[in-house]
Amino acid sequence: MIDDEGEFRARFEELREEESRFAPRFCVARPRRRLAPRRLAAVAAALILLVLVVVISVRSRRTTFSASDRAAVRSIAAWHPPTEFLLRTPGSEILLTTPVIPDVHSMKGGL
Amino acid sequence: MNRAELEQQLEELHPASFAWALGCCGRDRGNAEEVLQETYLKILDGKARFDGRSALKTWLFAVIRRTAAAHRRFGWLRALRFVAHDGGDVADDGESAEQRLVHSERTAALLRGIRSLAPRQREVIELVFYHDMTIEQSAEVIGVSLGTARVHYQRGKERLRAALLREGSR
Numbered sequence: 001m002i003d004d005e006g007e008f009r010a011r012f013e014e015l016r017e018e019e020s021r022f023a024p025r026f027c028v029a030r031p032r033r034r035l036a037p038r039r040l041a042a043v044a045a046a047l048i049l050l051v052l053v054v055v056i057s058v059r060s061r062r063t064t065f066s067a068s069d070r071a072a073v074r075s076i077a078a079w080h081p082p083t084e085f086l087l088r089t090p091g092s093e094i095l096l097t098t099p100v101i102p103d104v105h106s107m108k109g110g111l
Numbered sequence: 112m113n114r115a116e117l118e119q120q121l122e123e124l125h126p127a128s129f130a131w132a133l134g135c136c137g138r139d140r141g142n143a144e145e146v147l148q149e150t151y152l153k154i155l156d157g158k159a160r161f162d163g164r165s166a167l168k169t170w171l172f173a174v175i176r177r178t179a180a181a182h183r184r185f186g187w188l189r190a191l192r193f194v195a196h197d198g199g200d201v202a203d204d205g206e207s208a209e210q211r212l213v214h215s216e217r218t219a220a221l222l223r224g225i226r227s228l229a230p231r232q233r234e235v236i237e238l239v240f241y242h243d244m245t246i247e248q249s250a251e252v253i254g255v256s257l258g259t260a261r262v263h264y265q266r267g268k269e270r271l272r273a274a275l276l277r278e279g280s281r
Contacts, residue, residue: 012221
């Protein structure tokens with residue numbers, strides 16, 4: 001039955017005694033750390049592979065046009081519909097040019 | 112306090128420091144040894160300075176606690192094993208660092224009970240009952256107010272009592 005602090009203290013005392021047997025002796029050592037060569041090589045290889053996969057996937061997505069594609073595009077751009085003449089109405093040139101607003105000072109009679 | 116005196120004091124407190132490091136590292140002996148080494152180096156290199164505002168043991172335990180927390184945060188990096196430890200300089204007491212601590216059935220039950228506590232409760236309970244510190248000293252170690260430490264102590268005790276009763280009724 002756990003009913004007081006004395007019981008806790010007794011149990012922790014047992015734990016302390018058990019663990020004190022495993023305490024290493026006092027020593028201050030500067031750990032020498034070195035990179036594990038195999039693991040470093042594996043990580044480097046994985047990184048290179050990743051970069052290659054990314055480059056290849058990006059390049060494969062880029063659209064390239066052949067000479068025949070370009071020729072097709074040019075012919076489509078040059079095509080005019082046979083009924084185009086119907087759109088040429090009298091005075092349509094007014095719509096194709098921007099009228100120049102005359103300089104106010106150069107006008108003799110004013111506005 | 113010069114380096115020799117400091118080293119002597121650390122050596123005197125070493126068994127208690129190791130036990131506290133074990134508590135901070137979830138009873139993992141290898142991690143506890145690493146944390147303790149990091150702590151000693153931090154102190155001897157002057158990265159952690161004792162200003163005499165509290166007892167040396169209280170201050171040392173606080174440094175161990177912080178070092179263990181940092182050790183846990185970078186655990187994922189060590190798990191990748193990018194860094195290999197050269198144990199050439201570390202004291203060899205005839206046991207491997209990975210050797211598990213062997214506990215009796217009674218203390219194993221106590222440890223299971225301790226693990227069921229919230230982290231702060233566990234810390235206060237261990238500092239009071241294992242390391243014979245006062246609640247005030249425990250508060251200094253874990254960096255909380257005395258009132259907060261008292262609450263953790265009380266709730267931790269109740270929870271541990273219940274856990275041990277459950278263990279006993281198994």
